[in-house]
Amino acid sequence: MVKAIRVRQHGGPEVLKWEDVEVGDPKEGEIRLKHKAIGINFLDVYMRKGLYESSPPLPFIPGMEGAGVVTAVGAGVTTCKVGDLVAYGVLDVGSYSEERILPADRAVPVPSYIDPVVAASVIFKGLTAQVLVRRSFKVEREHTVLVHAAAGGVGYLVCQWASSVGATVIGTVSTKEKAVQAKEDGCQHVILYKDENFVDRVMEITSGKGVDVVYDSVGKDTFDGSLTCLKPRGLMCHFGMASGEPEPIAFAKLSSKSLFYTFPALKAYTDDREELVAAAEELFSCVAKGVLRVRVNHKYPLSQAVQAHVDLESRKTTGSVVLIPDEE
Structure with a gap:
């Protein structure tokens, strides 16, 4: 059993509940990930309220991005191995948890020169920015x-x-x-x-x-x-x-x-793994070169996700907001 935030009914930040959950073992094509950090997005708020068209059925664990260490791999996985540091975004919900299962082809390698907290804070938002500035409209x-x-x-x-x-x-x-x-x-x-x-x-x-x-x-x-x-x-x-x-x-x-x-739905630009990896490589390269200065302005323990959502909705936050598993 691990700790996670679960939503059992739609509503305000108070519906985010700190609970024990069972993670299980990865199946074919899946990996198990131990989170180092978890990114928060306004999309999480939409889903918590039930406003998003594709909001998941209740109950669910929110969150769509994070970074962590691979602790187990299922059959047929060739894109990563146990011990690798990976990040992911644009995925089924489930990141507000100490550990989770996810499809291996949605995880991208995090270069050694990128801090995992930075990776978690920028992967979803950074890929979104890449789509906006480089692909849906190429800014010149x-x-x-x-x-x-x-x-x-x-x-x-x-x-x-x-x-x-x-x-x-x-x-x-x-x-x-x-x-x-x-x-x-x-x-x-x-x-x-x-x-x-x-x-x-x-x-x-x-x-x-x-x-x-x-x-x-x-x-x-x-x-x-x-x-x-x-x-x-x-x-x-x-x-x-x-x-x-x-x-x-x-x-x-x-x-x-x-x-x-x-x-521009990010999923439409990253469903193809080659496109996903290429976009992530460009993103991390821009971070490494200083083209993008990642502002991790707010860190909250995972158990305090309620407060993180309160601050996000009241526009008290700037830059990136992350949750850190409490044991970290």
């Missing part, structure tokens, strides 16, 4: 991008990555403290959206031209304004709904400027 030097929640777990990585190629980065944040971080992470322009209208400021910054792409993880509160900020043939890259699901959109809002829209 001549582009101007708008990043909502620029100090958040994915947002700050998007800002760094886009800035590293020379793009002009505009970020929105909620506080002056977060504005300082956004500047450090490559935003040439930072908008305090509680104090000023972000649409007006974006159009002022761009001399009325608008931006090439908007990276929007907020959803309902920013969606319409984000569309307005786009230049003709711009891309609305919508990857989260922290404020809720946007209202249905009229096609006229897209057709008036020939806008493009995408909601």
Whole structure:
């Protein structure tokens, strides 16, 4: 038996319960992993509340990313061996646990120069950033991008990555403290959206031209304004709904400027193992080179996942948030 956080009913952070669970042995194609660290994502909150379209059936153990040591392998596993340090993201839930079983082909090797806590904190969010900046829209030097929640777990990585190629980065944040971080992470322009209208400021910054792409993880509160900020043939890259699901959109809002829209599901970009490994290698390489400076700003014992969720939802966190198994 190991300790884990389990959700038996949908609701607030209080539904996260600290319980004993049975892990078992890996079957064919599976590995057993002893976690060093576990990443937290806002997607975990959606699933806890039952808001996500693909929320798992109750009861379930939340979490979709982590890093740890392989302690057992099932038959037919050739991608890793006992003792290897691996990380994973974009997986069935189950990471808020001291140990877990997972498909071997979803685990990627963690280079010796990457700390496992860093790996756990960046694998899901970093792969998401890689998809946003490199694949769903390939940011180039001549582009101007708008990043909502620029100090958040994915947002700050998007800002760094886009800035590293020379793009002009505009970020929105909620506080002056977060504005300082956004500047450090490559935003040439930072908008305090509680104090000023972000649409007006974006159009002022761009001399009325608008931006090439908007990276929007907020959803309902920013969606319409984000569309307005786009230049003709711009891309609305919508990857989260922290404020809720946007209202249905009229096609006229897209057709008036020939806008493009995408909601890039990470699974669609990483289902193929070769693509997954290549993306992870690029991510870890960028971390090693300093292109991406991973901010592990908040660490909580695994047993205190309730407090971690409270802080995340109240927007008290910046950068990456991780859970550390209590024995660590």
